[in-house]
Every structure is written in C-alpha cells, then in structure tokens.
Amino acid sequence: MSKLIVTPAPHIKDSDTVSKQMRNVFIALIPALIASVIFFGTNALVVIITTVLSSVLFEVIILKIRKKAIKKSDISSSALTGLLLAFCVSSFMPWWIMILASFIAIAVAKHAFGGLGFNIFNPALAARAFILASWPVLMTTWLAPYAAITSATPLELLKENGISADYLTMFIGNHAGSIGETSAIALLIGALYLLVTRTIDFRVPASYLITVVAMSLVMGQDIVFQLLAGGLILGAFFMATDPVTSPVTKPGRWVFGAGCGFITMIIRVWGGYPEGVCYSILIMNAVVPLLDRYLQGRIFGCKRWNVV
Template sequence: MKLTVSSSPHLHGKSTTSRIMLDVLIALLPSVIAAGVLFGLRALLVILFSASLCVGLECICRLIMKRDNTVFDGSAAVTGVLLALTLPSDIPLSHLAVGCFVAIVVVKQMFGGLGNNFVNPALAGRIVMLVSFPAATASAGNNFFLPDGITSATPLSGGAGYSVADLFLGRIGGAMGEACKLAILVGFVYLVVRGVISPVIPVVMVGTVALFSLIVGADPVLQVLSGGLLLGAVFMATDYVTSPVTLRGTVLYAVGCGLFTVLIRLYANLPEGVSYAIVLMNILTPLLDRAFLFPAKKKQKRRGGEGK
C-alpha cells in the first residue's frame, strides 16, 4: 500500500481562481451586450481584440520568462475585456494595443504576474492611453440611441439635457462599457450572489460619491450615473489583488476611492476621476492592510504594559 502523507486539511473547497475569473467574465457579459447594442458591431470587435491581445501577450510573457503558463486562470481575459469597456468604441486598435501592452506586460507580468501587480492593470493601461492619446480616448463614440437634439458631449464634460433614464439605460456617449448602468448592476448582483465580491466596496464608494457631491453642492444623481463610476466601483475597485483584505481597510479604501473621484471631477483639470482615484487607492492598499492586519500587536503591547 503506497500512502500519501500530507499536512491537513485533506479537503478543499470548490472555489478556484479560474472559476472566479469566469464569474467575472459572466458578470461582464451584460455590459458587453449593452456595448454591442448601443455602439454597434465595432464595440464587440474592440472588446474581442482587446481580450485576445491581452491573453496573447500574457502567453508570450510567460514563455519568455520561462514560467508556467497562466492564461487559463482567465485573469488576462478579464483585464482585456475591462480595458476595452473603459474606452470609446471608435478607439483606434493601434492605441488599444498600447493599452493592452502596458496593462499585461508592464503592470502585470513585469511585477511577477497575477497577484503581484500593485495597481489594477486595466486601469493602468487606460490611464497611459488617456495621457498618450487624450482625444481618441475621450471620444464619445457613436451611440445609436442618443436622445434627440443632443450633441455628442458627455455629461461630465459639460453636455446637458440628459434625463435620468437616459443616463441609466445608456443613451449617452462615452466609453462603451460605462454607458449602460443597468447592465453593470446586473453584473454586480451576479457577483454578489455568487459570493465573488462583497458589496462593501461598490456600495461604500458610490455612497461616498453621492454624499460628498451633495455636500459640495453638485448633483448626486448626475455624479453617480455618469462617467465610469459604476463600472469602476463594481469591477475595478473590487479587484482582489489591489484592494485591502480586511473589512475596515476595505471601507476606508472605498471611501477614499469615492472622495478622490469627486475631488478630481469637480476641482481638478480633468473631466473624469474614477480611474485616477482607484489607482491612487490601489497604491495605498499595502498601507491600509498594514494598519488593520496586526490585531495581536496591540494586545501584546497592552499585556506587556500590565506586566510592568
């Protein structure tokens, strides 16, 4: 009888990394469909291109670095789809390729692959594109369902005349995945029900934006329903790798994301601040973890104090 000896536990739960990534892709499906409906076939093409390029780049990176091939965990595909969804449908594919390269090669693989990137790869890719190709990335795209008499300016860059229903259903210009809030909410509910994400980050972040805009005198409904807030709050800020692991850290992180979003939107020289806000908080995540991860430290000190 040849017996395996290993340390307990000898039983494992059903959760796997690839299943989690598959769930995220499923949750993104409504937004992908909405992008196709609102912005046409090119939107789907852009998403497909971005996802395949990210997967391909990851493959090549792992080969060059002589590491295990990790494309089957699905994280590269998630990054690709997310990056595409934050861009307008008429983005030139050459620009998109730069974004994919930054996301997968520079931000993710150069830092050691999944789990070691210090900021969200898709957001980093988007920010580099935003800085490098401002006009192309800020384009409003060609939404087929724009309400009558509206120029293509997006609400955050001064466009007016959108009703709440327009904002909610996606009858606005802008990034293709950010337009339809309904689709994002469907994905959000799916992720929460499947236990992939906890609702804390999205709820606190959106809540902070609403409350803070109310305080400084901006329209909270407009602030919540426009730009990339919901997509960012549900799919970007909740990225496991770059968000804190403790509940208290998570709440602070989400509040920070919300605060910086409003600050950048209203007081900085930029139309949209979600990406920057989340990336900023990504960078603060190690500090937030440090602050809440050592509960024993305090107790030991207290006990030591009593002893003396």
C-alpha cells in the same frame, strides 16, 4: 498495497478556484457587453475582441519568456483585464492603440511587478491612464449611440456646458461614453450577480458609492447624476474590487472605497478632467499596502488593533 499519500491537513478543499472567480466576473459583464454592442455596434465589438485577444496573447508570450507554467488562472485573468480595458475606452479607438494598451496592461502593469497576484496597480486602469496621456484627443472623442457622429459624455456636457443629462438615458446607457460604462442597469445586474455569488465583497463598492453620495451633498452636486455618470458603477463594482489591488482586511476595504469616492468627486468637480474614477482607483491602489498594514483589525483575544 500501494503506498499511502501523506500530506498536511486539511485533507479537504473548497471547490472555489481563481479561474472560477474570474469566470464569475466574466458572466457578470455579459449584460454590459450586450448593451455596448447594441449602443455602439461593431465598432465596440472590434475594440473588445482585439483587446481581449491581444491581452491573452501577451500573457502567454511573457509567461513563456519568463519560463513560467501557463495556468488557467493566468489566461482567465488576462482575458478579464482585456475586457475591462476595452470597457473603459471609447468605441472610436483604433485597433492598434488597443494592442499597444494591452501590452502596457499585461507586460508593464502586471508582469513587470511579478505577474498575477503581485501587481500594485489595476492593469486595465494603468493601461487606460497610459493611453489617455498619449492620445488625449482620441481618448476623449466619443461616438453617439446608434450613429457614426461624435458626441460628448454627460460629465463633459456638465463640465463644459453646464447641461445635465436626464436620468433615464443615463440609467439605460444610450449616451456617449466608454464602451462598457454607459449602461447603469446592465452593470448593476452584473454587480448583483457578483454580490450574490460572493465573488466580491460589498464593502468596497458600498463605501465608494456612499462617499460619492456624501461628497455630492457637501459639494452641492446632483446625487443621482453623479452616481449614474461616467465609469462610477463599472469602477466601483468591477475595477476597485479587483482582489489583487484592493485591501484584504474589512476595515481596509471600507477606507479604500471611501478614498476612491473622495478622489473621484474631487477630480470631477474641481479637477481638469471631467471624470476621475480611473485615477482615483489607481491612486488608492498605491495606498493598499499601507491599509493592509495599519488596518489589520484586532486579533482574537487582544484588546487593541494589531499594528506592525
């Protein structure tokens, strides 16, 4: 008889894997992908394909240089980073900037910190912040849907001209904006899928959106407009929920989401930029280690929260 395998308990494992979680996010982004191609046409598709492919390519190259095994989870996560990065830029972006942005996301924001699981900042958002600082004009030049003319986003119109877009347009998404952020309905369908499949925890998006509502009330803003505008829905359900860069504890997730909502509204109403989702999440990413440490919650059989 052959030798028996001896391994530590437990001897059964759940079928869930990292790449399955990534795959679920991909599936959830399909409606928004379709919407973006409908509204922004081949321009959008070129940006998306360029960014996804170059992200995966950089991932593979860097893993080779670092002499690490290339796993399914690495490929799927870098492809997802590419897709999310493409989703938060204008369809007007030239392809070569997107390749550079992919490099920033994968090489600088992710692998400089140790690769999958170790990055502090959301790679897609870090790269977006980089290109926004480097090409501010390109990054704020938007194409109107179905046309090759430039237009302004609802948040810009509000900030610069005091014009508020109508709710239905914003809900459907046929207005100027980043490739994947405009269609609220398409993103919400995907978000529902993520919640139902338990790919994401409801706490981060819930506290994010609740805080935006509360801040809108306090600051005298139009609540529905604030919820539908800009990258809020994309950010709350797909970016802030990135497991690597969000807290692991439940109390931590509540505070993280609330912090994102708070900063978003401060930037939107008082800041120099019309939109604050990207920076709010990046700022809160930096606080995650502290949240994990101080908001651990209570250990079973203890009266107080565990503080290390």
